[in-house]
Amino acid sequence: MPEKEENIGITVKKEEDMPEWYSQVCQKAELADTSSIKGFMVIRPNGYAIWENIQEYFNKIIKEKGVKNAYFPLLIPESFFKKEAEHAKGFAPELAWVERTDETEEKLAIRPTSETIMYDSYSKWIRSYRDLPLRINQWCNVLRWEVKQTKVFLRTREFLWQEGHCVYETEEECDKEVYLFLEEYKKLVEEQLAIPVITGKKTEKEKFAGAKYTTTIEAFMPDGKALQCGTSHNLGQGFAKSFGIKYIGKDEKEHTPWQSSWGFSTRLIGAIVMVHGDNKGLVLPPRIAKDKIVIVPILFDKTKKEVLKKAEELKKKLEEYGTIIDDREGYSPGWKYNEWEMKGIPLRIEVGPKDMEKKQVMIARRDNGKKEAVKETELAKRIPEIINEMHNDMYTKAKKLLEDNTVETKDWKEFEKAINDRKLAKAPFCGQQECEDQIKDKTAGATSRCIDEHKKTKHKCIHCDKEAKYNVYFSKSY
Amino acid sequence: MPEKEENIGITVKKEEDMPEWYSQVCQKAELADTSSIKGFMVIRPNGYAIWENIQEYFNKIIKEKGVKNAYFPLLIPESFFKKEAEHAKGFAPELAWVERTDETEEKLAIRPTSETIMYDSYSKWIRSYRDLPLRINQWCNVLRWEVKQTKVFLRTREFLWQEGHCVYETEEECDKEVYLFLEEYKKLVEEQLAIPVITGKKTEKEKFAGAKYTTTIEAFMPDGKALQCGTSHNLGQGFAKSFGIKYIGKDEKEHTPWQSSWGFSTRLIGAIVMVHGDNKGLVLPPRIAKDKIVIVPILFDKTKKEVLKKAEELKKKLEEYGTIIDDREGYSPGWKYNEWEMKGIPLRIEVGPKDMEKKQVMIARRDNGKKEAVKETELAKRIPEIINEMHNDMYTKAKKLLEDNTVETKDWKEFEKAINDRKLAKAPFCGQQECEDQIKDKTAGATSRCIDEHKKTKHKCIHCDKEAKYNVYFSKSY
Numbered sequence: 001m002p003e004k005e006e007n008i009g010i011t012v013k014k015e016e017d018m019p020e021w022y023s024q025v026c027q028k029a030e031l032a033d034t035s036s037i038k039g040f041m042v043i044r045p046n047g048y049a050i051w052e053n054i055q056e057y058f059n060k061i062i063k064e065k066g067v068k069n070a071y072f073p074l075l076i077p078e079s080f081f082k083k084e085a086e087h088a089k090g091f092a093p094e095l096a097w098v099e100r101t102d103e104t105e106e107k108l109a110i111r112p113t114s115e116t117i118m119y120d121s122y123s124k125w126i127r128s129y130r131d132l133p134l135r136i137n138q139w140c141n142v143l144r145w146e147v148k149q150t151k152v153f154l155r156t157r158e159f160l161w162q163e164g165h166c167v168y169e170t171e172e173e174c175d176k177e178v179y180l181f182l183e184e185y186k187k188l189v190e191e192q193l194a195i196p197v198i199t200g201k202k203t204e205k206e207k208f209a210g211a212k213y214t215t216t217i218e219a220f221m222p223d224g225k226a227l228q229c230g231t232s233h234n235l236g237q238g239f240a241k242s243f244g245i246k247y248i249g250k251d252e253k254e255h256t257p258w259q260s261s262w263g264f265s266t267r268l269i270g271a272i273v274m275v276h277g278d279n280k281g282l283v284l285p286p287r288i289a290k291d292k293i294v295i296v297p298i299l300f301d302k303t304k305k306e307v308l309k310k311a312e313e314l315k316k317k318l319e320e321y322g323t324i325i326d327d328r329e330g331y332s333p334g335w336k337y338n339e340w341e342m343k344g345i346p347l348r349i350e351v352g353p354k355d356m357e358k359k360q361v362m363i364a365r366r367d368n369g370k371k372e373a374v375k376e377t378e379l380a381k382r383i384p385e386i387i388n389e390m391h392n393d394m395y396t397k398a399k400k401l402l403e404d405n406t407v408e409t410k411d412w413k414e415f416e417k418a419i420n421d422r423k424l425a426k427a428p429f430c431g432q433q434e435c436e437d438q439i440k441d442k443t444a445g446a447t448s449r450c451i452d453e454h455k456k457t458k459h460k461c462i463h464c465d466k467e468a469k470y471n472v473y474f475s476k477s478y
Numbered sequence: 479m480p481e482k483e484e485n486i487g488i489t490v491k492k493e494e495d496m497p498e499w500y501s502q503v504c505q506k507a508e509l510a511d512t513s514s515i516k517g518f519m520v521i522r523p524n525g526y527a528i529w530e531n532i533q534e535y536f537n538k539i540i541k542e543k544g545v546k547n548a549y550f551p552l553l554i555p556e557s558f559f560k561k562e563a564e565h566a567k568g569f570a571p572e573l574a575w576v577e578r579t580d581e582t583e584e585k586l587a588i589r590p591t592s593e594t595i596m597y598d599s600y601s602k603w604i605r606s607y608r609d610l611p612l613r614i615n616q617w618c619n620v621l622r623w624e625v626k627q628t629k630v631f632l633r634t635r636e637f638l639w640q641e642g643h644c645v646y647e648t649e650e651e652c653d654k655e656v657y658l659f660l661e662e663y664k665k666l667v668e669e670q671l672a673i674p675v676i677t678g679k680k681t682e683k684e685k686f687a688g689a690k691y692t693t694t695i696e697a698f699m700p701d702g703k704a705l706q707c708g709t710s711h712n713l714g715q716g717f718a719k720s721f722g723i724k725y726i727g728k729d730e731k732e733h734t735p736w737q738s739s740w741g742f743s744t745r746l747i748g749a750i751v752m753v754h755g756d757n758k759g760l761v762l763p764p765r766i767a768k769d770k771i772v773i774v775p776i777l778f779d780k781t782k783k784e785v786l787k788k789a790e791e792l793k794k795k796l797e798e799y800g801t802i803i804d805d806r807e808g809y810s811p812g813w814k815y816n817e818w819e820m821k822g823i824p825l826r827i828e829v830g831p832k833d834m835e836k837k838q839v840m841i842a843r844r845d846n847g848k849k850e851a852v853k854e855t856e857l858a859k860r861i862p863e864i865i866n867e868m869h870n871d872m873y874t875k876a877k878k879l880l881e882d883n884t885v886e887t888k889d890w891k892e893f894e895k896a897i898n899d900r901k902l903a904k905a906p907f908c909g910q911q912e913c914e915d916q917i918k919d920k921t922a923g924a925t926s927r928c929i930d931e932h933k934k935t936k937h938k939c940i941h942c943d944k945e946a947k948y949n950v951y952f953s954k955s956y
Contacts, residue, residue, distance in 0.1 A: 035598075069526050071638060110576070143552065
């Protein structure tokens with residue numbers, strides 16, 4: 001029998017040192033490692049499994065909507081970036097250029113996003129209104145040479161994402177689907193990851209480089225920072241004009257189409273860790289967890305054989321939930337509980353000789369630690385109920401965090417205090433980029449997250465005192 | 479009603495100008511485009527759908543064997559390449575380095591393969607025999623700066639692939655799984671893609687840079703070239719030693735583990751096009767096709783409504799086969815037949831008023847054009863049968879191509895003739911690298927494909943007349 005190993009849990013408290021806590025959870029739950037290369041991460045199997053489940057869920061959604069997956073080149077020629085001026089300016093500082101000896105070839109950069117390389121192809125593929133709408137999505141890696149400190153999932157030079165790129169005949173269709181995909185992002189994050197979001201348009205300053213407008217879903221992290229979880233852009237006709245995308249309409253005349261793009265990334269995994277994790281480690285939202293259940297058999301020499309047999313029987317019965325058994329020898333049940341709690345598996349089933357006598361098992365929920373005895377005959381009914389209850393409780397808790405930290409502010413003093421207190425400050429705002437720059441400077445980094453599109457404001461701008469255009473959420477952010 | 483469009487098929491014959499034919503099929507079946515960037519391809523939705531189906535099939539296989547997916551950084555530091563001397567030498571000419579202004583950072587190259595970056599992590603993760611076997615796979619893009627002429631799927635600077643990287647306690651386990659994954663590759667290519675392969679070890683000259691030995695599956699293309707379709711390497715202990723991967727065994731002593739790696743790429747899609755395609759276009763192997771059936775309703779004004787209703791009913795009934803309907807107006811049935819034949823959809827179902835009267839449909843097979851009338855009540859039974867018959871016929875035809883082009887050669891004259899005739903020449907060979915270099919020179923490029931591991935040889939080496947070590951397959955190749 002192997003020697004017992006010490007069970008080293010998370011050594012700091014979430015509420016006391018969140019950066020260190022986050023880093024430990026990601027490492028000890030084996031989600032991701034910082035790599036030997038500055039700014040890069042290794043996504044380990046436990047982290048990648050979450051990404052695979054997000055992919056599976058989202059692929060199903062978009063395929064139903066007529067989106068097809070494809071793959072475009074990793075490297076983008078310099079001339080493509082230059083075609084759309086705003087886009088070029090926005091991404092210039094983040095590009096990593098490739099060094100090749102052949103000087104006859106054009107300079108190439110690793111993609112930070114794929115608008116330009118995709119639209120070069122679109123200009124060849126689109127001829128007639130019959131080719132529209134064109135809806136293509138790509139799952140890939142992108143590189144942005146950020147200089148800030150690395151934080152796995154949340155701030156890395158390379159990350160994985162999906163980028164959808166659609167082309168439409170009319171502005172109306174384009175607008176409609178920009179919000180359609182935003183709505184799907186909201187559903188993914190709220191209904192699968194149990195993270196509530198606020199949604200709305202970005203201000204002019206914060207919109208995507210080259211877009212007509214950008215919409216976003218923003219989540220609130222317990223460290224008082226907002227996290228942009230997905231954006232959906234109406235690109236207008238700018239890229240189409242720059243890349244020569246045209247179509248012959250039903251009217252037999254040439255037209256310029258409208259375009260959208262929309263993306264979310266592996267940063268969603270970071271949001272799961274931040275929002276739901278606790279001092280024992282990761283808490284996986286049950287709907288997105290690949291392995292939703294771990295069975296820990298309680299083993300005594302006398303009854304070992306029957307209990308293991310029962311555990312196998314339960315595993316088979318609960319296969320659809322991705323059920324695993326921890327039957328390793330040389331570790332106590334308590335040690336195993338700690339390990340699986342650190343790794344965030346939503347439900348633990350304990351089964352021992354006493355449970356067997358009663359024809360029941362004990363089910364422990366990871367989020368609140370509550371245990372309940374469930375008769376074996378009731379399992380098929382009760383498990384999906386518990387999963388839903390757990391999801392709802394996790395969502396409600398996160399929603400409370402968001403609401404408790406959202407502050408309506410009407411003057412600069414209130415606003416400054418809210419930002420200093422690491423709140424999400426809702427404030428009337430003039431919409432001017434210059435004014436927003438000054439707010440960012442004066443607050444050491446608060447940025448606008450999104451416009452509240454539901455309610456107009458009659459107040460004056462929080463900062464410049466000019467007439468406010470709308471209410472805007474401001475906060476520190478990732 | 480839109481004007482009729484001309485249906486432009488493949489304008490050259492496969493047997494007359496195969497390179498041009500290949501390029502037209504890939505483009506017109508909308509599998510892939512050459513990109514504006516030299517050496518790069520765009521994988522279009524029809525091509526990517528094949529890749530997604532290959533991924534889905536193979537993920538299921540490897541997950542059953544305990545392999546987990548993960549993701550490692552795109553960029554690899556120069557020092558990592560240098561750690562394993564043979565590996566460094568092998569990949570040096572293919573690397574694309576990244577240009578960054580910060581001179582304090584180490585030089586980074588885009589991954590041509592991920593052994594080094596993965597094993598750096600492995601050295602941190604592996605401590606004890608309990609961590610072994612470790613089986614990780616990655617689906618990703620890789621870059622090899624090939625200088626030869628671009629050919630989508632078959633020869634591009636960037637391609638998509640999977641790379642599995644496993645670590646074992648013993649040489650025996652490692653050997654066993656090297657052949658296990660090779661066998662799974664063979665199954666994938668033969669049983670899903672209907673392409674027969676020969677399998678065996680590579681010679682010393684052709685083995686993977688840094689490996690103890692390499693095994694391969696090789697297919698034979700109708701242009702007389704072999705195509706390496708997947709390789710599985712026993713890496714020995716070389717990488718483990720270079721990267722400091724060690725484990726404490728059950729004996730409480732420190733040991734060096736054994737490693738394997740194995741990969742196949744999007745080049746498999748090129749093999750499908752080459753082997754099965756004909757002068758009408760692409761022929762998709764039915765098991766790997768996402769959309770296996772296209773329904774073309776035969777529409778007349780009087781019966782249009784009922785026929786379309788029937789088509790929808792059939793589509794629903796045959797949903798599991800990925801069935802689509804082509805009910806576009808303004809195109810004749812014949813035009814549609816041509817289009818779907820070009821795109822390679824395995825089965826076409828024609829349904830018109832006369833068929834409806836007889837409660838039947840016409841099913842046309844893409845590979846041989848054969849049509850049969852099938853009663854609606856027989857469809858559920860007959861469709862899977864036809865799919866299997868089609869698969870078997872395609873495999874048999876490709877197998878005949880391989881066998882008809884395999885030539886046993888016993889002296890240099892026979893060998894040279896076989897190579898000149900673009901055959902796969904089986905020849906006794908001494909195994910010496912120098913001798914193989916000379917064979918390549920004298921035949922303008924013939925390389926050894928793999929060793930025949932089934933039968934020993936008693937003959938002399940085809941080239942140098944020394945004692946032959948084994949029989950080896952030689953040919954021109956991609």
